[in-house]
Amino acid sequence: xxxxxxxxxxxxxxxxxxxxxxxxxxxxxxxxxxxxxxxxxxxxxxxxxxxxxxxxxxxxxxxxxxxxxxxxxxxxxxxxxxxxxxxxxxxxxxxxxxxxxxxxxxxxxxxx
Amino acid sequence: xxxxxxxxxxxxxxxxxxxxxxxxxxxxxxxxxxxxxxxxxxxxxxxxxxxxxxxxxxxxxxxxxxxxxxxxxxxxxxxxxxxxxxxxxxxxxxxxxxxxxxxxxxxxxxxxx
Numbered sequence: 574x575x576x577x578x579x580x581x582x583x584x585x586x587x588x589x590x591x592x593x594x595x596x597x598x599x600x601x602x603x604x605x606x607x608x609x610x611x612x613x614x615x616x617x618x619x620x621x622x623x624x625x626x627x628x629x630x631x632x633x634x635x636x637x638x639x640x641x642x643x644x645x646x647x648x649x650x651x652x653x654x655x656x657x658x659x660x661x662x663x664x665x666x667x668x669x670x671x672x673x674x675x676x677x678x679x680x681x682x683x684x685x
Numbered sequence: 686x687x688x689x690x691x692x693x694x695x696x697x698x699x700x701x702x703x704x705x706x707x708x709x710x711x712x713x714x715x716x717x718x719x720x721x722x723x724x725x726x727x728x729x730x731x732x733x734x735x736x737x738x739x740x741x742x743x744x745x746x747x748x749x750x751x752x753x754x755x756x757x758x759x760x761x762x763x764x765x766x767x768x769x770x771x772x773x774x775x776x777x778x779x780x781x782x783x784x785x786x787x788x789x790x791x792x793x794x795x796x797x798x
Binding site for chain 2: 616618661665674676678681
């Protein structure tokens with residue numbers, strides 16, 4: 574069965590650079606969520622989209638922005654990267670806002 | 686404040702043995718409780734999802750229980766396998782938006798041969 578696809582799987586950036594993470598939800602899933610998981614920490618909810626509109630906002634820094642496109646894929650744009658942004662970024666999708674979220678494999682971001 | 690506490694933090698068992706993981710929550714108003722399995726560096730994979738009216742739900746060798754009165758859940762793994770080694774995360778959802786997901790810190794399970 575198709576799963577959530579995230580790209581790239583690994584990314585190395587330097588401080589103050591920008592990064593774009595991509596998420597391709599499971600087909601026919603209209604809701605996408607972004608999470609940030611620091612080393613040894615719980616996933617922290619960043620932002621979600623439902624039918625291409627921002628659905629909810631969590632602890633997403635102002636330096637980050639995200640959007641969901643017409644094909645339901647989503648991109649997380651991160652600017653002015655800081656060392657503390659080094660983390661595993663998960664995308665999850667669901668067929669509706671209240672349904673079980675299916676997580677992607679994550680993008681591991683390392684900021685040097 | 687919504688909280689999810691899991692115990693034990695880590696657990697080591699021998700292959701073939703059974704084990705039970707615990708989850709206590711204070712999330713309100715309660716919507717549902719999910720157990721996820723997360724391999725190191727991978728995304729969490731959903732094992733079970735339980736709503737207020739469900740007491741037990743099974744998924745293969747995994748059986749989850751929910752006591753909505755005491756706000757406790759357990760995940761029982763039978764006949765453990767080496768591939769069961771992972772972090773098991775209890776996630777509780779409050780009524781409302783997805784923002785209301787509260788993650789437990791997980792139980793790190795290691796299955797030894």
